[in-house]
Amino acid sequence: MLEYAGSQRTGLQAHREGVALVAVLRSIDWLLLAGVAGLVAVGLWAVKGVTRFDFPGHPTYYLDRQILYAAVGGLALIIALVVDPDLYRRYWRAVFGSTVGLIAIVFVVGRAARGSTRWINVGFFTFQPSEFGKLLCVLALAGFIAERARAANEVRTTLRTLGLGAIPVVLVFAQPDLGTALVYLAAIAAMLFVCGTPWKHLTALGAVAVLVAVGVLWAGPAVGVDFLKGYQKQRLTCFTRPATCPVDARYNVEQSIAAVGSGEVNGRGVQNATQTRLDFLPEHHTDFVFASFSEQRGFVGASLLLALYLLVLWRGLRVVTVARDLYSAIVAGGIVIALLFQIFVNVGMTMGIAPITGIPLPFVSVGGSSMIANLAAMGVLLAVHARGRAARSYRR
């Protein structure tokens, strides 16, 4: 097709103004969508088996809820797909402000569970702002970064981004929810990485991160300052030095590893998965759902799940390259790496190769906030892709 100078941009703008939904729909990454749908399906299948015996006489208690969450999440995905991501860029300040407010509100009206205040009770549903915060934060910070794209090489830009990002991170960390705070950090790092922050800055950041870790884990306690709660530190040091770990702290991991291992190739099935059924594995419908699923479905099932994740991540990274603009690319990068981080820490935790943090497994762990937020994030990814493709088709 013949192209004229300027015609692309004209066409692009024209498209942006009009809601050419058909074009967007035509440009959907069907493979990504199929991957997400597969994950939701496998996740529901996992929840069905894993929670079969959790409520005596009500085998589908959690499954029913999870299906509802998935349906709401599907709706969120469609909405996110339809909304032009440029909207978030334009109003990133509002997005950022409301995100921080939402997270902060937990401290006022939040409901505490297991020593941590992460939830807000909204009648029929306990709502966990920090889950939605992951996506909203990425959308907002990407806006901030995209504005300064041309100054990406400057130290000031990097530091400002970090300073802004530190607000939600500190709030989440103070809930306390160390795991989710780390997800935020991973996403921020990914966004800086994608926007073109120089390697020099990135290396310096990495060094600072190492220093902070050392300070929090060893130097801080040595001089009597504890940033982390006892159990958080125990979990982290248990992972690095299992031999020195007290039995109580090791218990969950040992039970989890035994659950994963006992699944063998084909799994023990729902009836015979004793680690899950007899409650040896704690939190098997939330944090340790992967271990339970692996016990019941074996290497075959677990591999299927991991393969679907890999598919989604691959398509997600591809979205970064087809993004229409830098903002979209940064958003896609943040979402994908946050997802990767959650998958690695959660799955790794159940197999003893990552520290224990209370991060849910995306699309599988029972929980409405996580399911809806993750599906919405996938919707944003799809939207970025669709608009990027649509734009590219004009460019041709």
Added chain:
Amino acid sequence: MASATTERERPRRRTAPPGDGEGAAAPPYRVTQRLTLRVAVLGVLVLVVFAALFLRLWALQVLAGAKYVDQAQANSYRTLRVQAPRGPILDRNGRVLVLNEPAQAVLLWPNDLPKVYTARYAELTRIARVTRVPLYEIAAGIKRRLGDPLTPVVVRDAASTAMLTYLAEHESEFPGVGVGRTYIRHYPYHSLAAQLLGYVGEISSNELQTDAKLGYVAGDEIGQSGVESTYDTYLRGVAGSERLHVDSHGRPQGSVIQTVLAKPGHRLRLTLDLKLQQAAEKALQSGIQFARNNGQWAASGGAIVALDPNDGSVLALASSPTYEPSVFAGRVSLRALADQGLTQKTAQAKNYPSLDRALVGTYPPGSVFKPVTALAAMQEHIVAPYAYLPCTGSYSSRYDKAKVPHQFHNWDPNVNQQMDLPTALAYSCDTYFYQLGDLFYGLPKDRGQPLQKWADAFGFGSTTGSDLGPEAPGLVPTSGWRLRTYTPKLDPCCWAVDSLWKPGDSIQLAIGQKDLLVTPLQMARFYAVIANGGKLVTPHILMDVENQNGAAVPVAAPPAPKPVGVDPAALQVVRQGLWEGTHLPFGTSYGVFGKFPVSIAGKTGTAEKVVTLPGYKGLQNQSWWCGYGPTNDAKIVVCVVIENGGHGGTAAAPAAMQVFARFFHVKAQLAAPIHSD
């Protein structure tokens, strides 16, 4: 594409995006090479992460899966030990002396207690309150089970229905608590033969180390004394097991998967005769009462042994004071033990009720030992049985070179007549036997110490090898023993004198005094030798063993009676003396047995012993009587000792008579006022 073409004509921009201050055209966004590189880096990161996850998954599930299957199964199965009901103990006629009662025990698996200290402590406190067991006892039980997570701690044997109901209703508040079936010992005759039968208790960690080979495990009940201990292997049965599926709180899921039935313990039949035992215990009490009525205020304990003289089977074995063995059944409370005198603190005040005086009570025998001297003297030909020796009020050793020789007194200072050996036995003439002792002393060195040699041959100075339980060997003093015992170290002041064997040692040994110590069982065994014509029997209590179906279980036969090599003629002389002692008016127990419907032969004994009692230290007479009946075809040997009971004829003999009366089913009455020794 047609619609797209029209859209191209639209104006480029309507509103400037916020932040884009210039409002001028931003450079079109292109995917730069740098971004592509960075996305590739992220792609590599994803691949590395997933490679790690897949490898770990592979290692756990495919390579090491079998190991974790085992681990998971071990997690969820629990093997419960099912206690076997302990075998009952019967008397020789099949009357049940000890049996089992089923009960429910509260068990605790410490591993399933809450891991958090405060919650754990709170639960233990609740358990203590519900079961009324002090918290420190539960804690001690848990400590005993450290390193052994599979065996539950028995919090309380024999829990009441109210406790069990409460625990069942509040099951979720008591993780790790379960109820197990158990059996507790029941004693229908209360304190009957308490020391002899023994009691049962949980195996201690020390015992566990020594008996581990026999298949005992922590938590097992094991016989702690008496027959329960000796024949524990027959009584205990074989524990069964149940495999259960449990959840992470130890709560059973579903029914029992696999069961190995417990094999109940065997039925033990004893040679003991319930009725005779009851009579013996009653007789012992009345013997003590006789002594007290005679002014023997310190009379408090004693023992009665009744044996079959022909095979040594124990017919009755009483020891006083005694206790209620039921305090050891179920939950053992220290207070109950203290009340029974079974703790260290209260044992003395209650005069050591757990002691089986028939086996471990050692007393100087006094005159009941005289037949030993008589037999030894005849065997060694130092006295002719029918030659006359003077029986006088006192005697001094012919080897005593002192200016004023030491005088050894007869119990009857006014006697002065010639006596042959049977009469001296019947009359229990001390001076007659002093002379024999002096003669033993005067034997040339190469003859050794024949009196002690014969005493050894009759079973003194060593345990009898019975199956009754631990025994005291007693003591037969010899010159060698004096040398060994009185060393400069142990006796700094007087060892030079004390270590010598002096005439007085032989003289006093001849009448069973001074250092000689015997147990009632040894003495009964010796009288069995006299009664059965010279065979030393091994006392035993076990008659036979049956399994639960009534089939006999082979057991080792008791050792056959061994001839001691005593001349039957000499024995006959002693038998005559013992017969005269009960049948002729000068006999020391004529007053008791003279008119007894069955012919009884026997000997009194009054042994002086230095005793220490609260507020008193000095000599007290130990009252003895040993004998057998019928005289010429003895069916029973009875030996009685009443501690601090005074003369043998006044306390021990009447008590012995009651045992004979029960054994022969006759009514007894005293022939004459009891006179002496």
